[in-house]
Amino acid sequence: MVKVRLPDGKVREHPDGVTAAEAVRAIGPGLARDALAAQVDGRTVDLAARLPSGEVEFRVLTPKADDPAALEVMRHSAAHVMAEAICSLWPETKLVYGPPVENGFYYDIDLKHAISPEEFERIESRMAEIVKEDRPFTRYELPRGEAMTKLEREGNPYKLDNAERAEGDALSFYVTGTRDSGCWEDLCRGPHVPSSGRIGAYKIMQVAGAYHHGDASKAMLQRVYGTAWPSKKELDAYLNQLEEARKRDHRRLGPELGLFALDPLVGSGLALWKPKGAILRHTLEVFIREELLRRGYQPVYTPHIGKLDLYRTSGHFPYYKDSQFPPLYESERARLLNALWEIARASNSDRAGAEELALFSRIAADHADLRQVGYPADLPMEDRLRRIRGWLQQEDGYLLRPMNCPHHIRIYQSDVRSYRDLPVRLAEFGTVYRYEQSGEIGGLTRVRGMTQDDAHIFCTPEQLHDELAGCVDMARHALNVVGLTDYRVRASLRDGGDKYVGSKENWDLAEAAILDVVQHSGMNWFVGRGEAAFYGPKIDFLVKDCIGREWQLGTVQCDYNLPERFELKYIGADNHEHRPVMVHRAPLGSLERFVGILIEHFAGAFPLWLAPVQVRVITVSEKSRDYAREVLRTVQKGLRAEFDDGDERIGNKIRMAAHMKIPYLLIIGEQEVANRTVSIRTRDGRQLGSCTVAEFMAACADEIVKRGV
8 A cells, every 4th residue: 555645744645556646536636637657765766667555745846937846847858859850851960968057957969060159040840840749768777788788889988887876786777758669768867857848948058068967078968958947937037037146246247346356377266356246355354343243243263274184083074085186285294194084084994905005004014103103903993093193293284274173173172162151153254275176166156265254153952042033133144234134044954865974863953952042043945955054954044146046145154073083072050071162154245256146236336325436426528527526535534435537428437337336326417516516426327416415425334224125
């Protein structure tokens, strides 16, 4: 018997062997017509899949633009249809891999002919024919051996590679049609929509180069990107959003407005903040600092670099090694000892392997002290690691810090703490460094050097709920002040993977605390399995900008594990040692990324309190120059102001100021000189009339204090 539990809590019973499609039809014929796929206990399956015996959580996926799971199935199917279209136009094509991705899909292909944008329409026309034919997506499986023989016969080395990497005793294929009908098919895990006709509106977007498995030593492939949506209306909305995003692109607007520069000689992903950008960033920092002090945080400063052993203790090294800059070593011995530590750690064995012993022999050959003590080959792995770290104490490596938390932990440990001292809240605008892959770097939103509005709280378990709630309130306040009010919250929890450190008991406590806070927050929230940090669960703010794109910004993280790794303590009311809990929080996240998002959200037209230049005083003619200079001196006492007394025509001056997104233009002509007033114009062309300088300053001061809230 199969018991199907629906999202509304109702349970329906079916005989064993029932398919997802049959379970959907039992709910209703209308839903059966709309269904694309189903989720069974959170896993997406074809409608033809048979449901397991017992009780299952069951959700039907229908074509909705706000349902990521449904879009993923549709886009995966669209990738197959695009691949078939390309193969029919260029039969020599060798297919590589074609997954769904955010907002669309792609397929990597090996094809000597270079596909150009002018040929996208041909591909789309062939796709339209396949969709119109409404052929079923039919899944079949073969035993691994038989499947490998089939793929070898077909002669596509990429599909053979995919098959060798796949798990299980059987491999699955999908036919766009029926099996043995001669229709196009592909090695694929699925799932897919019931038939090609269920794919909505689609468009080929671009073609780019890509290496197989990202390996630059291999031949360049072509990666053809597309997008798919439930209807043409939703596709058009997405294309309009892309066009609007191009207009707002911070990589164009930022340099144009004089905010930042990206210089290849300085290095990829390392931003240079120009004076106006520095003012914008400083204004944000002042706002956050004032709020932190009001909420009881203490400012600290820590180095941009630390010993490797600091990050070994925290677990950041070598956990994030692939995204860290290479360590700096004090000596060749230190480099080799660290390599020995990594090999021993990766072995996960209580007896040293041949690679360990060979490397130690190589090191000991040049160092008599190590030859004398010998390698503790028979000690358990943890003891071997401890011995190697002891040798490294004399001369270790250093690492550009990937995270600020280990430094803040050491500040906490620098003093004896009592329960009366807690919570301790340490805050820093700390710069961290991540060696992002060059292909992933983009403007300010993905960089290699970033400054976080970081803080770490050390508290008792009894204080944890209030501290987490306070951090959530801080993040909400910060987002509301800058005008990013459309957001949802993800409770990022662990899944069944092995990337997490610490005990199950600690994780259960941390996740319970996170869920308790979001449940009582009144916010729109959902659970994200597998999104937790390696040391603890978190609350992530997913913010929509004004054209509907979603960004992950602020985060609040609950951590029982780093306090254990560093053996943090405080003296409790019982005069015994206790372990504090740690909260990591950053309401804005990376300042680089946040500013990049703000540029695009406001299209460079920042609210008055944030604008690098708030006012430009503009003369109509030389006759108004002296009074205009007097106005400028007065305005500069409270506002960031510029002066334009050039010989350009007044219309050109106004257009230039509006192009630079300056909120207010003060026009000074002969009449303003005579009346000792200013004529106010906004960057969007509105004329607000005339007033005295004092009245203008008072109105601006009120606008700045309110910060648009």
